[in-house]
Structures are given as structure tokens and as C-alpha cells.
Amino acid sequence: MPLQALPNARDPSVLATIKLMSGRRIEMMRRFGRITQEDFAATVGIGTRWLREIEAGNPKSRLDDHFRCAHALGLSTGHLVIPLLFIEHGRVFPRGLLEGDLSKLETVCIDAIAQHNLDTLSRQLLTPAADDDADENTDE
Incomplete structure (x- = not known):
């Protein structure tokens, strides 16, 4: 084909x-x-x-x-x-x-999804939460 x-x-x-x-x-x-x-x-x-x-x-x-x-x-x-x-x-x-054979393409897709999730998690861990700032302001 x-x-x-x-x-x-x-x-x-x-x-x-x-x-x-x-x-x-x-x-x-x-x-x-x-x-x-x-x-x-x-x-x-x-x-x-x-x-x-x-x-x-x-x-x-x-x-x-x-x-x-x-x-x-x-x-x-x-x-x-x-x-x-x-x-x-x-x-x-x-x-x-x-x-x-789609196995290489599947691996690329899986790797891209995993990397996206890791990047999102990293951003969440490295970005100070707005809730923490609000809690600090309340304690003062």
C-alpha cells in the first residue's frame, strides 16, 4: 500500500x-x-x-x-x-x-508523556505554593 x-x-x-x-x-x-x-x-x-x-x-x-x-x-x-x-x-x-513496526514510535510517545509529567512535577515542587505564603501572612 x-x-x-x-x-x-x-x-x-x-x-x-x-x-x-x-x-x-x-x-x-x-x-x-x-x-x-x-x-x-x-x-x-x-x-x-x-x-x-x-x-x-x-x-x-x-x-x-x-x-x-x-x-x-x-x-x-x-x-x-x-x-x-x-x-x-x-x-x-x-x-x-x-x-x-510502531514500537519505536510508541517508546517515543511514552517517553514524551513521562518527561511531560516529570517536568510538571518538577515545576510544582520548585514553585513556592501560594497557600504557604498565605499561611505565613496569617501567622503574623
Whole structure:
């Protein structure tokens, strides 16, 4: 599939594309692990027919089923979460990223979130609280 952006976030084909790529990834990993559809469906707690629909990328498949299948295979859910963040914020997500390994991008995102939280905590610890100043003025 050529490198192109996902359509506008309001376009229903965005989620359909994410589900299609997710289904392919789930199927590929299940086959790689030499797990039958019947065994895997039983492990996840869904019917074999529904697993076929998920692996085929049926737009009517539920995202929570994609999450459950990914977790059962030991896959990260970055291929679902990262594009959804882009959609939520009205940003264009490069379709080509859905096909590759997102582990480095996931690590960058996690590191950025952790750093943001550390920076916020540091600012809070280093900034004198207004309440402390008010308490000092009351004691005088």
C-alpha cells in the first residue's frame, strides 16, 4: 500500500482502515504462532466466525475485540491507539505507519508523556505554593 495519509477524521473509512490493518496484523501473528483460528478464538473468548471477521478487517468489528486479540498475541496496541489519537485531534496520520513496526514510535510517545509529567512535577515542587505564603501572612 503506498504511503498516503488517512482521510479526514470524520470519514468513516478511517476506522475501517485501522481495523483492516489491525486484522491483518492479528492474522499474521496468529499464523506466525501456528495457532488455529478455532484455538485462538476460544482463547480470546469469541467465535471463530467473528475472529474471521476481525482478521478480514470487517468495519463492523469492535475495537475492543481488536484490543483483546492483540493482547492475547502479545502485540502492542499502538497500531490502534496512535492512529486514534491522531483522529481524535483532527490530525492526519500517515497510512504507511500502520504497516510498519510502531514500537519505536510508541517508546517515543511514552517517553514524551513521562518527561511531560516529570517536568510538571518538577515545576510544582520548585514553585513556592501560594497557600504557604498565605499561611505565613496569617501567622503574623
